[in-house]
Amino acid sequence: MADATDEQIQIHRGLNGVYFDRSDVCFIDGRLGELRYRGYSIHDLAERSTFEETAYLLFYGDLPTSDERAKFDRELRDARVLPASALDVIRAVKDAHPMEVLRTAVSALGASDPEVDDKSAEANLRKAIRLTSQVPMLVAAHHRIRQGLEPVSPDPSLGHAANFLWMVKGERPSEDAAALMDMDFILHAEHGANASSFTARVVAGTDANLHAAVTSAVAALSGPSHGGAAENVMKMAMEIAAPERAAEWVKSKRANREPIMGFGHRVYRTEDPRARHMREGVRRLSREMGQPKWYAILEAVVESMKPYARLGVNVNVDFYAGVVYYLHGIPD
Template sequence: MSEAYRPGLENVIACETEISFLDVDHEEIVLRGYDLIDLAKKVSYIDIIGLLIDKRLPNDEERREIERALKSHGQVPLNIWAILKQLPPTTHPMDMLRTGVSALSGFDPNLDDPSPAANRERALRLLAQVPQIVAASHHIAHGGDPIPPKEELSFVANGLYMITGREPSSDEVKYFDQVLMVYCEHELPNSTFAARVITSTLSDMYGALTGAVASLKGPLHGGANEAVMEMLLEAETVEGFERLIREKLAHKEKIMGFGHRVYMRKMDPRAQMMKEALQQMAGSNPEAKKWLDMCVAGETIMREEKGLYPNLDYYAAPVMYMLGIPVPLFTPVFFAARVVGLSAHVMEQLANNRIFRPRVLYNGPRGLKA
């Protein structure tokens, strides 16, 4: 074979898409023609759902219709809770989530219908029910019951309420909405590629998203936000965080929250947005100010010592922590936000499908005889 082998498929074009593109040169994350960071400052996560699923930003009535549709799909089958309660309480929330997403397929009466209309409905069902599974995984593991959504709360507000058990303030809803937007879609990371590969066999959307959960659980993909917060909590102070990072560097340990396969010489634009959100929180909250000062100190060391810049997870971690989200739920929340992007990729793959079947560069023995 004459084709060059590229470990990790680095810089290999795997598909054509109209969904998103990481334009590193112009520091833009393009979502169907829009700059994600610009969108995140002007619209809501509900608008992003319309953009990614319906290929256009919704008008006021369409936005209300999306909210209504999400509420109409909000009843998670009770048997899902029964299944999750059978798992050991030590089960990681990502494993509970993987089980829950897979089990949802059995409750879809139109599972064998792969039409665009059926998959749009499926995407909305998953968008409505995955956040409930995420929240329930925490409560069930601690001996409690799932907190159902409140009819009077918005979709985004309910997402936070079902985790914390208290109605969020308008500022908290705003920051959580931003978290969901910055995690909503990011071209072709491992989990999205996994979903497209599974879809290419004509498997269903639940199977594709189950594979994406499994991929996202891996510490080289998801999980960095949890690791960042654990470092901050361990260090406690600016001086402690500086000392911890320098010790890890001296032992050649990987510092989670820094570096990215695509953003190698610049800060992830989403990280800058989360940094700004943390700065706003810090204006009125001493705890947020502490996390901000620690993160800025760590960012300075990594830039000066290693030439590395923060990725999204570095500043998203303390933002989520300040919203009252338990650290083990950071990656599940990431996935709940990404359901919309994954669903869009599943539908796009089906619209112009060819099964993925790459080849290998064989370097084993030849000519052996039994």
């Protein structure tokens, strides 16, 4: 077969429109704004499930029975252990950006995991469960260490999201705060072949171990066009500073053809179905934390962006997520 000529080659920038696999894990309809995990609507999971149940669903394909849920909870809680070497790495690079620290620390976990080179499906599942517990612990430990504080030991009586907040702040979160973080974890748990997931699959396809694949995913997630979006929304809110300034700020940015952080999506042509679930939680949390202005600023930006919604520039999940992290004292 003759080689294709330059005129015959079609380049798909960003792999847009390229299909490379089928998935039973996630379904996305960008035109209708629909997202499902294993056949379950994201709306039902966000409103009625917990992160632990959702993680089980993604790992095993079905929601757990009560006995399966109890066993899975124990596995997650038993995995709340960080090797000393990972903490040493965090201390050594504590002044770096949190995503760079997380990438390095995940790699360090692989260096000390006894099953790192066992690539069987069973071993990979065990490692995935361990990483599910360990990654938020790495984030919390770095947050404490860079403030000159000692990491907080996990509390086995707390669920996944509540324990993360406990380890970040050293105090038990309110039920509302824990529920909102739990929902945030659910909404970000799966999204098909996004940049970080695709990167992990490419690396796993070379027969690299699971920790190497996850390390590469974190590296992709660190990009400002991917995981960095939530951080940039908070920077935007700080720059606007007051709700009454939002309209003029948006007008100026649009006139200069600059993007508005937290708006638009590569897949969704309508509002991101995850965004609405964060909105009410952010309103309550900002009041609870005595900082209602951040919610007011975000809503003023949403109002100012309404004329652009017909062009497909709608609010996405990162628009509200950045404020959640900021209110919990996690600035970036």
